[in-house]
Amino acid sequence: MKKLSVGACITCVALLLAVAAFIAYSVNIAGEGYYNGAAVNNFALVTLGAAVCLAVAVLLNQVGSGKVIDLVSGVLRIGAPALLAFGLMNLVAGRVDGLGYIYFSNADVAREVQTAANLGSAQTAIWSMALLGAAMLVAVIAAFFSLKKKQA
Numbered sequence: 001m002k003k004l005s006v007g008a009c010i011t012c013v014a015l016l017l018a019v020a021a022f023i024a025y026s027v028n029i030a031g032e033g034y035y036n037g038a039a040v041n042n043f044a045l046v047t048l049g050a051a052v053c054l055a056v057a058v059l060l061n062q063v064g065s066g067k068v069i070d071l072v073s074g075v076l077r078i079g080a081p082a083l084l085a086f087g088l089m090n091l092v093a094g095r096v097d098g099l100g101y102i103y104f105s106n107a108d109v110a111r112e113v114q115t116a117a118n119l120g121s122a123q124t125a126i127w128s129m130a131l132l133g134a135a136m137l138v139a140v141i142a143a144f145f146s147l148k149k150k151q152a
Contacts, residue, residue: 007145008058011077014142015054017135018084022047024128025091033121034102034113040094043087047132050083054139061147077143084136091132095125 004012025043028035057076060069102122105113 005146005149007142007147010138010142010145011054011058014135014139015051017131017138018047018051021128021131021135024124024131028121028124028128031121031124033117034098035121035125040090043090046083046087050080053080058147073147081136081139084132084139088129088132088136091129
């Protein structure tokens, strides 16, 4: 870690948050409750693609240098937050109606809908959205920092 710059460390944090968001999403669709089996189109592809972009950007700057590597790394670091934002929009669009149904139904329906499994599923959906949003924001912040450590 001593060889990594501040930008590389922040990019690694964004990478970890994106992977955590994917894990939370995977638990959400595999677990019991309202969202069991309710996969969001292309979410895995977009989120893991963004994680790969972040990892490759850091690795490229660790193994080489030059204008081409800097350009490719810059494009990857700009593309990753865009992919994360796209994934977040798809996840919110796919989950908002269910969250409204679970949390804001009238009293008669709420007794039937607000089971422990459904509330747990809704909470996991919210966590995956929060983690993905945090990953996106951290990736945007990381794009403003250099991946190369300044030589003293």
